[in-house]
Amino acid sequence: MASYISCPSLFTPRPTNPKFKFHQIRFSPAQPHLNFRQFRAKCCRIEHFNDKQKNKGFSWKECAISIALAFGFVTGVPTLGVPNHANAASMFDLAVLISGPPIKDPEALLRYALPxxxxxxxxxxxxxxxxxxxxxxxxxxxxxxxxxxxxxxxxxxxxxxxxxxxxxxxxxxxxxxxxxxxxxxxxxxxxxxxxxxxxxxxxxxxxxxxxxxxxxxxDMVDGFPYEVPEEYQTMPLLKGRAAVDMKVKVKDNPNLEECVFRIVLDGYNAPVTAGNFVDLVERHFYDGMEIQRADGFVVQTGDPEGPAEGFIDPGTEKTRTVPLEIMVKGEKAPFYGATLEELGLYKAQTMLPFNAFGTMAMARDEFENNSASSQIFWLLKESELTPSNANILDGRYAVFGYVTENEDYLADLKVGDVIESIQVVSGIDNLVNPSYKIAG
Structure with a gap:
């Protein structure tokens, strides 16, 4: 009986679905031990056929990335529903096929992200x-x-x-x-x-x-470098950097009772997303909330009790949502409301990539780009094999910060652990339009 493995096509646009298109490669009983070279040939023949249809070339680097992802770097992505489970599988060492190691240090990423x-x-x-x-x-x-x-x-x-x-x-x-x-x-x-x-x-x-x-x-940054689109200008905006301390009470772990995570939020590259989060922090929205997903791929929280999947603004009695917000290297302002794949920017490099252990981003409905509200996640993987925008997260989810202290302890968190508090320790003056100051 034949078996199949899915080979992701990173360069096939999917306008209505941010997930990859997967091609199935057939393995017959006559070749149960297909070796790496044969697998690479099969995978790249499929991609080469697709690119010929588009009159484009295909590089071995792109094929290597496809193969790496085909072996299951992740099988689930963060969504508002939370129940996804990711299974991290063993991967071939393809680093030799990809030029330049990615920057994985969160503080270095933040330095290079400054305008x-x-x-x-x-x-x-x-x-x-x-x-x-x-x-x-x-x-x-x-x-x-x-x-x-x-x-x-x-x-x-x-x-x-x-x-x-x-x-x-x-x-x-x-x-x-x-x-x-x-x-x-x-x-x-x-x-x-x-x-x-x-x-x-x-x-x-x-x-x-x-x-x-x-x-x-x-100290080289003079003011905020661009104007946020008019439709978002009245929302809470973080026009600069801020830092928060998140104190988590850990249950059933003899080695760790509580931990304080320092998180640096980048409003230069994600002012709407980071501003929304800081505003919720000042409302004490996350205080007392449990960790709701911890599966070895991400740690996720932010789903309030009740039927709502996000923050209900008491001023409007409706769920407050923020747009997908992605800043690309070489651009003066972020793109809003569309993934880089949908924009056709397949090789663009994000200013805040999913490279570091503890990368912080917004969860959203995978079919609605502008559905993020209060659910957040931290990535528990580093970009060992793929450069920025060549994995399944860059350009599809809005990164707005990195854990810079005690990030390794994120892997020890479990569902049911409690966020005792999140407090802004610096940069609150960079928050404009703070809704938490409005009565009610």
Missing amino acids: VDNKAIREVQKPLEDINDSLKLAGVKALDSVERNVRQASRALKQGKKMIISGLAESKKDHGQESIDKLEVGMDELQQIVEDRNRDAVAPKQKELLQYVSGVEE
């Missing part, structure tokens, strides 16, 4: 971030590599200092200059740590320096 175009500060940032890879080396090679990173960053800071200072917003120049001064001092301290061969002290100092870099880059 900043200053080459000099990026040249300082990159070698400092590369210290993570250097520390993975064994023995003295690690510190030798770190030393090269530090020298490169120091040289870039010295050569590009004038350009960095000139890139600071006028109203933030004093604070930015202070961060630059601290960065220079810290770089010398890190150099001394390396010379003393104190490996354990490298990572904490690196984190400190990258915080200064983040501060400098944020």
Whole structure:
């Protein structure tokens, strides 16, 4: 009896359905042990046939991505209904077929997502971030590599200092200059740590320096860079960044009773989505709510008690919904109401990709792009094999933040664990049109 495996077609538009079109590949009893090369050939022949019909070429990179997803990276996506279950399957190591490893560090993703175009500060940032890879080396090679990173960053800071200072917003120049001064001092301290061969002290100092870099880059942003579409301008909007602490009471776990997760919300790239969330946080909407899905793929919550699947605005007595909101690299403002697939932007890169463990996004009805309300989820996978917009989530669900502290503990959460509180710890001044301040 023949068996089948589904091979996802990433490049076949589905205007009414955000899920992939799946082709079935037949395996007969005569070839029960079809090898990887044969499978790749079958999968790519199907894709090549589709592309010939569209008069387009097909790359081996795209085929590799299709194969990776075919082996079941996920079989369920976050929706408002919650009961989906995702089964993570073993995957071939296809990294060699895909150029460039994805950035998986949430704080690095947030730095690159800032609306900043200053080459000099990026040249300082990159070698400092590369210290993570250097520390993975064994023995003295690690510190030798770190030393090269530090020298490169120091040289870039010295050569590009004038350009960095000139890139600071006028109203933030004093604070930015202070961060630059601290960065220079810290770089010398890190150099001394390396010379003393104190490996354990490298990572904490690196984190400190990258915080200064983040501060400098944020001080380069002068105001909010674009206008939100008129139809959304009266909604709660986060025009900048904010951070919240989410305290979760964990049940039936001898190793973890409670945990506080720091989450950075990005209103530069998702002002409507992030603004809606901060507004709900200030209403204490999530306080006391249980985790409603925890299946190894995502952690999800936000479905209130009763028949409603989202937040009922007491002012209108209707469910408040927010549009699908996706910012793409190279664009000045987000796209609203359509997936990138529906827009034909198959190779576009999202500014906030699903690369990091703890990526935070809005759940929605899979057939209604603008149906998100209060249900949120955190991804429990990293983008090991696929670059941005080449998996089943990028460009289809609105990312609006990342867990930056204690994200690893997300995997320990279970259905029934309770969110004791979510509190805004910074950036509340960036929220405009806060509905929680309106009586009722």
